[in-house]
Every structure is written in C-alpha cells, then in structure tokens.
Amino acid sequence: MRKIPSENGLKKGPWTEDEDLKLIQYVQTHGPGQWRTLPKNAGLQRCGKSCRLRWTNYLRPGINRGRFSFEEEETIIQLHSVLGNKWSAIAARLPGRTDNEIKNYWNTHIRKRLLQMGIDPVTHAPRVDFLEISSILNSAGLNLSNILNLQTLVNPQLLKLATILASSSKIENRDLFLNNHVNPLIPYQNHHNSNLAFDASNLPNTLLNQSHLMHENDIQNIPENLVNMNGDTTQDILMRTCLTDDCFTIPNYSNQSTAQTSEKSSF
DNA sequence: AACCCCATCAACCGCCACAGA
DNA sequence: TTCTGTGGCGGTTGATGGGGT
Missing domain, CATH: 1.10.10.60 (Homeodomain-like)
Structure with a gap:
C-alpha cells in the first residue's frame, strides 16, 4: 500500500507472498516473540514491528477474516x-x-x-442536535410529533440499540444529562423563540434522516424480559434512560429553560 | 473512456507501559 | 533510581477499487 522510501534497507508497504511464507515458517519453528531479531533470522528485510503486526493482524492462525456478524x-x-x-x-x-x-x-x-441513528459514537448518548431541535420546537410551543403527524421519531433499531447501550449508559441520570447537554442550548432556544414560524428545512439532517419512524406500538414490541448485562429488564432501562413514550415524544424542557434563561441568557 | 470522489483496510508511526539490567 | 529494550496500543495514512458523472 505505502511506498515510503525505506531507510536502513528495510522494506515497507504491502507484504508479498514470499515474505508471508518466510514469516509463517519462522514463527512456526521458533514461535512468536523476539520481534527485533526475528527479521534478520527469518531473512526478512522488515523491521520487527512490521513483522509482529503482520503476524498478529493477518497471519496468526485462528483469525476470522469474514464479515462481521x-x-x-x-x-x-x-x-x-x-x-x-x-x-x-x-x-x-x-x-x-x-x-x-x-x-x-x-x-x-x-x-x-x-x-x-442520532447516537454520538463517542458518548453513546443521543446526539445534542437531536435534542436541540426538540427543545427548540418545544420552546416555541410546537410539538414535533404533531407537526410531523407522528407518535415518535425513533427508529426501532435505534431503540433496540439504545436499550443495549443503556446497560452501560453514561447517561445514568437524566437530570445530569439534561443539564450537561440541554442548558447550553438555552440562548439558542430564546433566539428562536422570537421566530415561531416552523420551517422543516431547518431541521438537522440527522433528524430528517430518521426514515424509519416508530409508533407507540413498537415500544410494546420490545420483549419485556430482555435483560442486559446488569440484570436490568427492558422496562427498567426504558424508565431509567428516558426512553419511555413521553421522552420519545418531545421532552418538555420549557420550564427548566425559562427558569434558567434569566440567569444565563445573553439575549 | 476518463476523471473524480469516496469507502475500505492494511500498514505505519508515535507514544506508552513494563520488565530487566 | 535510572536507563534501555521490547512489546503493545491507538491514531493516522494512503493505496486501491468501486461507483458516479
């Protein structure tokens, strides 16, 4: 792959069949380890690091190179x-x-x-922009569910995934989560209060991309006896992580936000 | 056919932890 | 305690191939 000029006469880039063969034969005879001296002993023009990587990531027996299930x-x-x-x-x-x-x-x-799916891959929490739009609409007295004629906005797959993630969720406390993620939006919210006209084109892409729209009944379809690694049932998780119906419809942050607006808003 | 863009993934790099001298 | 060698880890790079124009 890479064509980096080799220093010290050492080769870089993709491995050839011949090199692989040499490495395999050497490791089979002497076992893995001593990577620094291995290339010389095995007759390879590679650095030890490269050999170790090639072995552990590609040549080592038992490696499953098929598609991820x-x-x-x-x-x-x-x-x-x-x-x-x-x-x-x-x-x-x-x-x-x-x-x-x-x-x-x-x-x-x-x-x-x-x-x-609207999940932050780093925190595994619902993305801020997802909450942002709902808080904006809510503060404007609009209910997204009504606007879009939906009961909920959540992809069934997302809910399933969220259920799993909840077992180790970093959002253990809803209030804490809201404080951390929603409060910074308050000035923005107020700014938009002055403009109550709803324009769907302003919705974040992540929200509009939720092509699979979930109905209330879908929540019922999740097995109640599903138990995560902590031994929590699905219902426990749903209760704890704000994945219940009213949370999936637009959460009402308006009281909270008006209380704090006067303190924090710069508008 | 030629070009461009993007996704994929093997391989590299820099850094860190640890063991032994 | 410090130094050095070694292995391992996570982030990043860039060659490659496929799809779109």
Missing part, C-alpha cells in the same frame, strides 16, 4: 460503550478478531451508522 457488531458496540477506544480489550472478547480489524470496522461502519 450482527452479534459481533452488537458486542462491539456494547463493549465500546464500556471500554471506549480500547480496541485490544474489545478484540480480546471477540475470538478471531484483531484490534486493528475492529478499529477499522468501527470507523468505517459502526461509527457512521450510529451517527445516522
């Missing part, structure tokens, strides 16, 4: 919500997968999907 993906998301970017720790819990592979898969697939 839904279960694996779910596991990665769960583990990431707990461990963060500890790719090696996540990989340790996924047999046959390497940290590099998981990291790549996260960055190219999962991260993107979470963003589309």
